[in-house]
Amino acid sequence: MRFRDRAEAGRQLAARLLAWKAVRPVVFALPRGGVPVALPVAEALGAPLDLLLVRKIGAPDQPELALGAVVEGTPPQTVVNEEVVAALGIPPEQVVARAADQLAEIGRQRLLWLQGRAPVPPHGRTAILVDDGIATGATVRAALLALGRAGAARRVLAVPVAPPEAAAALREACEAVVVLAEPAHFGSVGAFYDDFRQIGDAEVTALLERHRLRPDRQDPGIRRPDNEPERDR
Incomplete structure:
Protein backbone atom coordinates (compact mmCIF):
# COMPACT_ATOMS: atom_id res chain seq x y z
CA MET A 1 0.00 0.00 0.00
CA ARG A 2 1.22 3.49 -0.91
CA PHE A 3 -0.26 6.89 -0.12
CA ARG A 4 -0.18 9.93 -2.36
CA ASP A 5 0.52 12.18 0.63
CA ARG A 6 -0.24 12.51 4.32
CA ALA A 7 -3.68 14.02 3.70
CA GLU A 8 -4.76 11.01 1.64
CA ALA A 9 -3.43 8.68 4.33
CA GLY A 10 -5.44 10.63 6.88
CA ARG A 11 -8.64 10.29 4.87
CA GLN A 12 -8.19 6.53 4.59
CA LEU A 13 -7.46 6.33 8.30
CA ALA A 14 -10.54 8.43 9.09
CA ALA A 15 -12.75 5.93 7.26
CA ARG A 16 -11.50 3.19 9.57
CA LEU A 17 -12.13 5.30 12.67
CA LEU A 18 -15.72 6.44 12.05
CA ALA A 19 -17.08 3.95 14.58
CA TRP A 20 -15.37 6.00 17.30
CA LYS A 21 -17.29 9.19 16.46
CA ALA A 22 -20.11 8.37 18.89
CA VAL A 23 -17.77 8.44 21.89
CA ARG A 24 -16.75 12.05 21.12
CA PRO A 25 -12.98 11.46 21.19
CA VAL A 26 -10.17 13.95 21.16
CA VAL A 27 -7.55 13.54 18.44
CA PHE A 28 -3.88 14.09 19.30
CA ALA A 29 -1.29 14.50 16.55
CA LEU A 30 2.42 13.86 16.93
CA PRO A 31 4.06 16.79 15.12
CA ARG A 32 5.11 17.56 12.67
CA GLY A 33 4.27 14.77 10.24
CA GLY A 34 1.26 13.56 12.18
CA VAL A 35 -0.62 16.85 11.86
CA PRO A 36 -1.74 16.59 8.19
CA VAL A 37 -2.71 12.96 8.85
CA ALA A 38 -4.68 13.82 11.97
CA LEU A 39 -6.58 16.73 10.43
CA PRO A 40 -8.86 14.60 8.19
CA VAL A 41 -9.38 12.23 11.11
CA ALA A 42 -10.49 15.03 13.44
CA GLU A 43 -12.69 16.53 10.71
CA ALA A 44 -14.41 13.21 9.99
CA LEU A 45 -15.04 12.59 13.70
CA GLY A 46 -15.99 16.19 14.49
CA ALA A 47 -13.41 15.98 17.25
CA PRO A 48 -11.09 18.49 18.91
CA LEU A 49 -7.57 18.34 17.49
CA ASP A 50 -4.53 18.99 19.65
CA LEU A 51 -0.84 18.24 19.57
CA LEU A 52 0.91 15.84 21.89
CA LEU A 53 4.45 17.10 22.15
CA VAL A 54 7.17 14.57 22.89
CA ARG A 55 10.91 15.27 23.09
CA GLN A 115 -0.25 30.48 19.74
CA GLY A 116 -0.73 29.89 23.44
CA ARG A 117 -4.02 27.98 23.28
CA ALA A 118 -4.48 25.71 26.28
CA PRO A 119 -4.04 21.95 25.71
CA VAL A 120 -7.13 19.75 25.50
CA PRO A 121 -7.02 17.49 28.58
CA PRO A 122 -7.30 13.74 27.84
CA HIS A 123 -8.70 12.89 31.28
CA GLY A 124 -11.82 10.76 30.96
CA ARG A 125 -11.71 10.89 27.16
CA THR A 126 -11.08 8.45 24.37
CA ALA A 127 -7.76 9.76 23.03
CA ILE A 128 -6.89 8.93 19.42
CA LEU A 129 -3.15 9.33 18.84
CA VAL A 130 -2.15 9.88 15.19
CA ASP A 131 1.20 9.91 13.42
CA ASP A 132 2.25 9.52 9.78
CA GLY A 133 3.85 6.15 10.49
CA ILE A 134 5.90 4.19 12.98
CA ALA A 135 9.49 3.02 12.68
CA THR A 136 10.68 1.78 16.09
CA GLY A 137 7.65 2.97 18.09
CA ALA A 138 9.68 4.49 20.94
CA THR A 139 8.14 7.96 20.69
CA VAL A 140 4.64 6.59 20.28
CA ARG A 141 5.07 4.30 23.28
CA ALA A 142 6.11 7.26 25.44
CA ALA A 143 3.11 9.25 24.21
CA LEU A 144 0.67 6.40 24.95
CA LEU A 145 2.11 5.94 28.42
CA ALA A 146 1.75 9.67 29.09
CA LEU A 147 -1.89 9.66 27.92
CA GLY A 148 -2.60 6.80 30.28
CA ARG A 149 -0.95 8.57 33.20
CA ALA A 150 -2.97 11.69 32.33
CA GLY A 151 -6.21 9.77 32.78
CA ALA A 152 -7.34 8.99 29.23
CA ALA A 153 -10.22 6.52 29.48
CA ARG A 154 -9.18 4.74 26.29
CA ARG A 155 -6.18 5.16 24.00
CA VAL A 156 -6.48 4.42 20.30
CA LEU A 157 -3.32 4.48 18.21
CA ALA A 158 -4.01 5.25 14.53
CA VAL A 159 -1.28 5.27 11.87
CA PRO A 160 -1.17 4.59 8.14
CA VAL A 161 1.84 2.27 8.20
CA ALA A 162 4.03 0.38 10.67
CA PRO A 163 6.26 -2.69 10.68
CA PRO A 164 4.40 -5.74 12.03
CA GLU A 165 6.69 -6.20 15.05
CA ALA A 166 6.28 -2.57 16.16
CA ALA A 167 2.51 -2.70 15.69
CA ALA A 168 2.30 -5.93 17.68
CA ALA A 169 4.29 -4.46 20.58
CA LEU A 170 2.17 -1.30 20.67
CA ARG A 171 -1.05 -3.31 20.81
CA GLU A 172 0.03 -4.20 24.34
CA ALA A 173 0.47 -0.51 25.24
CA CYS A 174 -3.05 0.77 24.55
CA GLU A 175 -6.67 -0.26 24.17
CA ALA A 176 -6.88 -0.31 20.35
CA VAL A 177 -4.57 0.01 17.36
CA VAL A 178 -5.63 0.88 13.81
CA VAL A 179 -2.92 0.43 11.16
CA LEU A 180 -3.73 0.51 7.45
CA ALA A 181 -0.63 -1.37 6.32
CA GLU A 182 1.88 -3.61 8.12
CA PRO A 183 4.39 -4.53 5.38
CA ALA A 184 6.85 -7.31 6.15
CA HIS A 185 9.58 -5.46 4.26
CA PHE A 186 9.38 -2.05 5.87
CA GLY A 187 12.47 0.05 5.26
CA SER A 188 11.23 3.52 6.26
CA VAL A 189 7.95 5.39 6.71
CA GLY A 190 8.70 7.72 3.78
CA ALA A 191 8.99 4.79 1.38
CA PHE A 192 5.19 4.39 1.54
CA TYR A 193 4.41 7.96 0.44
CA ASP A 194 4.75 9.58 -2.98
CA ASP A 195 4.99 12.96 -1.25
CA PHE A 196 6.80 12.81 2.09
CA ARG A 197 8.18 16.33 2.19
CA GLN A 198 9.10 17.98 5.47
CA ILE A 199 6.27 19.84 7.19
CA GLY A 200 7.21 23.39 8.17
CA ASP A 201 6.16 25.42 11.20
CA ALA A 202 3.84 27.65 9.16
CA GLU A 203 1.98 24.64 7.75
CA VAL A 204 1.50 23.10 11.19
CA THR A 205 0.06 26.39 12.47
CA ALA A 206 -2.21 26.81 9.43
CA LEU A 207 -3.62 23.27 9.65
CA LEU A 208 -4.41 23.62 13.34
CA GLU A 209 -6.02 27.03 12.79
CA ARG A 210 -8.11 25.67 9.91
CA HIS A 211 -9.49 22.99 12.21
CA ARG A 212 -10.09 25.41 15.08
CA LEU A 213 -12.34 27.54 12.86
CA ARG A 214 -14.54 24.67 11.67
CA PRO A 215 -18.15 25.34 12.78
CA ASP A 216 -18.94 21.63 13.21
CA ARG A 217 -16.07 20.90 15.59
CA GLN A 218 -17.27 19.31 18.81
CA ASP A 219 -16.72 21.11 22.06
CA PRO A 220 -14.27 19.38 24.39
CA GLY A 221 -16.96 18.18 26.79
CA ILE A 222 -16.95 14.58 27.96
CA ARG A 223 -19.62 12.09 26.94
CA ARG A 224 -19.51 8.54 28.23
CA PRO A 225 -21.56 6.31 25.90
CA ASP A 226 -23.06 3.00 26.93
CA ASN A 227 -21.20 1.20 24.16
CA GLU A 228 -17.85 1.62 22.42
CA PRO A 229 -16.63 0.27 19.08
CA GLU A 230 -15.15 -3.17 18.71
CA ARG A 231 -11.43 -3.12 19.41
CA ASP A 232 -9.42 -3.15 16.19
CA ARG A 233 -6.48 -5.24 17.31
Missing part, protein backbone atom coordinates in the same frame (compact mmCIF):
# COMPACT_ATOMS: atom_id res chain seq x y z
CA LYS A 56 13.69 12.73 23.34
CA ILE A 57 16.07 13.14 26.27
CA GLY A 58 19.47 12.65 24.65
CA ALA A 59 22.47 11.23 26.44
CA PRO A 60 25.47 13.49 27.17
CA ASP A 61 27.82 13.53 24.15
CA GLN A 62 25.46 11.08 22.39
CA PRO A 63 22.32 13.10 21.61
CA GLU A 64 20.87 10.36 19.37
CA LEU A 65 20.97 7.87 22.24
CA ALA A 66 17.77 8.27 24.25
CA LEU A 67 17.83 8.33 28.03
CA GLY A 68 14.07 8.54 27.72
CA ALA A 69 11.46 11.05 26.63
CA VAL A 70 9.45 13.85 28.14
CA VAL A 71 5.81 14.33 27.18
CA GLU A 72 3.87 17.51 27.83
CA GLY A 73 0.93 17.40 30.21
CA THR A 74 -0.35 18.52 33.60
CA PRO A 75 1.95 17.45 35.06
CA PRO A 76 4.45 16.59 32.30
CA GLN A 77 5.40 12.93 32.08
CA THR A 78 8.98 11.65 31.89
CA VAL A 79 9.56 8.15 30.54
CA VAL A 80 13.06 6.93 31.44
CA ASN A 81 15.00 4.20 29.65
CA GLU A 82 16.35 2.69 32.84
CA GLU A 83 18.71 0.27 31.09
CA VAL A 84 20.46 3.04 29.14
CA VAL A 85 20.66 5.32 32.18
CA ALA A 86 22.17 2.53 34.29
CA ALA A 87 24.61 1.47 31.57
CA LEU A 88 25.92 5.03 31.19
CA GLY A 89 25.93 5.73 34.93
CA ILE A 90 23.83 8.89 34.51
CA PRO A 91 22.78 10.30 37.91
CA PRO A 92 19.02 10.91 38.33
CA GLU A 93 19.46 14.68 38.76
CA GLN A 94 21.12 14.90 35.35
CA VAL A 95 18.18 13.12 33.73
CA VAL A 96 15.83 15.59 35.45
CA ALA A 97 17.89 18.56 34.22
CA ARG A 98 18.01 17.29 30.65
CA ALA A 99 14.28 16.59 30.72
CA ALA A 100 13.68 20.19 31.88
CA ASP A 101 15.60 21.47 28.85
CA GLN A 102 13.39 19.47 26.53
CA LEU A 103 10.25 20.57 28.36
CA ALA A 104 11.26 24.18 27.74
CA GLU A 105 11.52 23.37 24.02
CA ILE A 106 8.05 21.81 24.17
CA GLY A 107 6.72 25.07 25.61
CA ARG A 108 8.33 27.00 22.75
CA GLN A 109 6.82 24.67 20.17
CA ARG A 110 3.30 24.89 21.65
CA LEU A 111 3.49 28.68 21.68
CA LEU A 112 4.71 28.72 18.08
CA TRP A 113 2.22 26.22 16.67
CA LEU A 114 -0.84 26.81 18.87
